[in-house]
């Protein structure tokens with residue numbers, strides 16, 4: 318199948334592109350920069366959807382970008398890079414003479430309210446209590462195409478663990494130096510997924526002929542993972558101690574009070590519909606996932 322991937326040049330997009338090509342699919346990226354096998358967002362808005370069978374959107378300014386201070390400008394970029402790109406793709410799909418069969422959006426488990434105890438499935442309410450939950454709501458709303466024949470799937474992803482990018486890339490050097498440890502109390506739930514499973518779920522959504530709706534993109538054991546278990550298992554995978562707790566105030570000082578909750582709080586999320594849809598996880602457990610990443 319011919320798959321158009323917004324934000325396909327990033328951390329998740331690179332892994333998705335490799336998987337799709339290895340399965341014989343053709344991939345074109347939508348990017349801010351033109352190039353081979355790429356169209357720009359402006360070209361897409363001007364000329365409409367290129368002929369394709371499926372569309373995925375992964376575009377989004379990196380929320381944990383350590384070089385960006387939290388500001389109104391940064392907030393607007395976080396929102397518009399997700400909501401406007403999604404609207405652009407949704408409009409192009411709605412206007413296409415030959416619409417694609419599938420439309421997949423990857424959002425986040427920030428939709429659900431952080432809680433040390435509550436457990437969430439795809440049917441749980443959320444989306445209306447803080448900046449991140451409202452962001453996910455408007456992002457998912459932007460994907461709606463009333464009356465479209467394209468099957469729509471939204472994958473709400475947890476923290477993506479993989480080599481060469483994402484949250485773990487910021488944690489590896491202190492842990493390698495033996496300076497790692499839990500963030501804050503360490504009691505916060507840690508909703509995570511191995512990158513091979515996130516792109517596996519997106520591919521499963523594209524290739525399954527009748528799948529639609531919300532899928533939680535977290536590992537089945539992640540509801541039992543905490544900040545402390547992440548630190549302990551990462552230390553074990555690296556053969557380094559992981560005892561130096563990073564106090565909550567230091568995380569707030571580094572990231573700002575608005576972003577720090579992303580690391581100091583978390584949600585217990587279950588991939589109930591994802592499992593019911595027949596997806597089989599490659600890395601259901603944290604120790605094996607981390608061992609694979611640091612190997």
Ligand SMILES: NC(=O)c1ccc[n+]([C@@H]2O[C@H](COP(=O)([O-])OP(=O)(O)OC[C@H]3O[C@@H](n4cnc5c(N)ncnc54)[C@H](OP(=O)(O)O)[C@@H]3O)[C@@H](O)[C@H]2O)c1
Pocket residue numbers: 324325326327328329330347348349350374375376377378379394397398399402423424425426474475476477478483484
């Ligand atoms: N990584 C995670 O832990 C995680 C967790 C939950 C949800 N997600 C979501 O999954 C998606 C993919 O994540 P990722 O980690 O692969 O992201 P990423 O590598 O940080 O970025 C993905 C792509 O988004 C495009 N992009 C960045 N800033 C943009 C902007 N201001 N305007 C328009 N496009 C912009 C870039 O493509 P070009 O440079 O080619 O334009 C980039 O390659 C994102 O929407 C993210 O919010 C990720």
